[in-house]
Amino acid sequence: MDAELFNLYICYERILMKYSIVGIAALAALLVSQGCSSVTNSGDTSHDGHSSEHMHHHGHSTKDKGENSTITQAKLTTPQKILPNQSVPLVIAIQDTQGKPILKFDKFQEQLMHLIIVSDDLKIFNHLHPNYIGDGSFVIDTNFPEPNNYTIFSDYKPTGDNERVSVMNIKVTGYTPLPNELAKYSNTKNLLDTKVSLTFSQPTLKASQEVNLKFDLREATNNQPVKDLQPYLGEKAHLVIIKSSSPLTVSDYIHAHALKNSPQGQVNFITSFPQPGTYKLWMQFNRKGKIHTADFWVNVK
Known part of the structure; x- marks a missing residue:
């Protein structure tokens, strides 16, 4: 030491x-x-x-x-x-x-x-x-x-x-290696036991327009809808959204909570993106007492 x-x-x-x-x-x-x-x-x-x-x-x-x-x-x-x-x-x-x-x-x-x-x-x-x-x-x-x-x-x-x-x-502080490549836009994230897919209520995300962000959760083994979601901080799931900008400010931050009437195997969030740009989403949910995080990049016009 x-x-x-x-x-x-x-x-x-x-x-x-x-x-x-x-x-x-x-x-x-x-x-x-x-x-x-x-x-x-x-x-x-x-x-x-x-x-x-x-x-x-x-x-x-x-x-x-x-x-x-x-x-x-x-x-x-x-x-x-x-x-x-x-x-x-x-x-x-x-x-x-x-x-x-x-x-x-x-x-x-x-x-x-x-x-x-x-x-x-x-x-x-x-x-x-x-x-x-x-x-x-x-x-x-x-x-x-x-x-x-x-x-x-x-x-x-x-x-x-x-x-x-x-x-x-x-x-x-310390040595920061150069990034290999920019994160790719993908609407599917494979976690240990869960496949999470993201779709939108409209074909193009536009600034200041309300949108339903739909997260489909399926078993990684058989592609069946997940049925064992447990509450996380009193909700079905949580969603943090941050706009890519420098420096980051409070206006870049969104913290949303899942709709209570989301169908089984799906978690929905109603929100809007305040400005055009690139945003990163972290959706967190609870399965079998373990908190899982699925992250996605989206582009807002």
């Missing part, structure tokens, strides 16, 4: 031992004092610390913000240097624009926070649920499989308010 990795490990061990005792305020001070933290504020396209806020129009509330709605921001604290394939503690503090913590959150889709992590080339995807430890702060351990720039979408709901999405960025 080299010196850099050893120091990161020691910082992480100290955090695990102390944050549950001293609370999140002391945790932030601990991270800084031990020289193993990097703090990033959320922002639409930069690290300027301005609030990043998005009211969903794709499976989430469409109610406009009221006069008492609080503008929020997310502050991300990480080790100073993040290495690929190493466990990394993330601390996400939700605050108002004055830096005061947002203390109470409502569950939606069975969780207080959904954390979507993608590499900026959309090759890597992770859907996590951090633990709330009070004082507006959430913690989780994760790892980043390869050197890359990563964008983190933090999806949460302050109590009595609309859902929010804050965007943060992380850089994982």
